[in-house]
Amino acid sequence: MRGRQPRDPPRPAPARAYHRRVPDPRPDDVTPSAAATTVPDLAGPLLPWYLAARRDLPWRAPDATPWGVLVSEFMLQQTQVDRVLPRWHAWLDAWPTPADLAAALAGDAIRAWGRLGYPRRAVWLHAAALQIVERHGGRVPDDLDALLALRGVGNYTARAVLVFAFGQRHPVVDTNIRRVLARAVDGVAAPGPPNARRDLAAMARVLPRDAGRARQFTWAIMELGALVCTARTPACDRCPITDRCRWLLLGRPATTSRPARRQARYEGSDRQARGRIMARLRAATTPLTEDALIAGAPDATQARRALASLVRDGLAVRAEAAEASQTRPSGARPGDGADEPHPCWRLP
DNA sequence: AAGGCGGGGTA
DNA sequence: TACCCAGCCTT
Structure with a gap:
């Protein structure tokens, strides 16, 4: 086995990934x-x-x-x-x-x-x-x-x-x-x-x-x-x-190198799906249900995936139940049952 | 090293 | 349609 010695003690990871940072040229x-x-x-x-x-x-x-x-x-x-x-x-x-x-x-x-x-x-x-x-x-x-x-x-x-x-x-x-x-x-x-x-x-x-x-x-x-x-x-x-x-x-020779990576087409992309959701979140004054956020999307699965990625990016957050009053069935009260049928989302 | 991430303007 | 844009972050 590899003789890993404690001479190289694990150190806490740096707050930022400095290893990717490039210093000024010497x-x-x-x-x-x-x-x-x-x-x-x-x-x-x-x-x-x-x-x-x-x-x-x-x-x-x-x-x-x-x-x-x-x-x-x-x-x-x-x-x-x-x-x-x-x-x-x-x-x-x-x-x-x-x-x-x-x-x-x-x-x-x-x-x-x-x-x-x-x-x-x-x-x-x-x-x-x-x-x-x-x-x-x-x-x-x-x-x-x-x-x-x-x-x-x-x-x-x-x-x-x-x-x-x-x-x-x-x-x-x-x-x-x-x-x-x-x-x-x-x-x-x-x-x-x-x-x-x-x-x-x-x-x-x-x-x-x-x-x-x-x-x-x-x-x-x-x-x-x-x-x-x-x-x-x-x-x-x-x-x-x-x-x-x-x-x-040199006479403006044409490029010989391989062209840079192309960006995938926007129409129908996850990016477009994210953009549509963000537009609704920006326009909303109260939290929106997931149904309201993805209504009309050409691909509901893609739209839900987009919403999840927006949450990961800190662009959308789950709204507190009390904020989503208009979505609660009449008669229901906060804490009713264990179900939360209409999770709502808003900007952070 | 490669891929994801908006959206508008231009050829 | 495809390409381009005062990049950055994650894997």
Whole structure:
């Protein structure tokens, strides 16, 4: 048998899965070596272009608070700027500080999230606000590990807050940056599979030394990916770095790598079933029976499965019996019998 | 490493 | 229709 010795005593699991967290690149990863030759100067042409072409976004304004930046990053996870803007304003009007959100019900956050999609993000942002109050006195932390320990904050969001809210110099990599670097530096049409450590090192290689310029450069390269160097039809005729983009200089070769995993069709999916239930929960002012939640669903089994998954995600909770008064048969009283024929559900 | 998770806009 | 989007979490 294996001689497992007590020299390796079991230790309590960390509160968060730090093993998945990726540290900033070490200088060794960034310093040009024999393998990593010179990289093009992207900041030179990109910064002036950005100053002229940038969108006027409120979370980039000088008066944006770290909390406002954090809220924007949550909302922008897989959701486009135009859809986020109105919800971001309403959110900060309602909850200008983490403490304001922490004092609210998660259900109010879910309602304010509206149809932005992935409503778990609203639950996570609410949980993060509670953590910010409990651990950091209500101030958004300006430390990488502290940010990564917040619910719903991953490698992108944590560094985005450090850079955009606090002006620190860190590499940041999102889907736009991955694509621009794949084309401009690697000379390929599309980035390979995401690899946080490698992607961060690639960004670190082109990041200006000065923290202020690095911040502007990060905004700039993301803006380029969003407005010019787009996934489908890049507008190279409007690109400020055509003289040094390796992909363009190679003649824009088609991608050779396997396309990224596709998302399953939405029509008829469990996601759609969840979305329908969430719409009813958001609209309801009193708890709803399961029958009311799944009425009209094309697949009742799927709808019940969706409701169960929403409960697991903290997006729906069982209502207390007293709250569901309208569903109780007349004459019945709380505690009558052991049966509870009409379980009810509401937002948390 | 892969799969689940919204929903709207665009080609 | 299929693809895309300022990702994160779980398994």
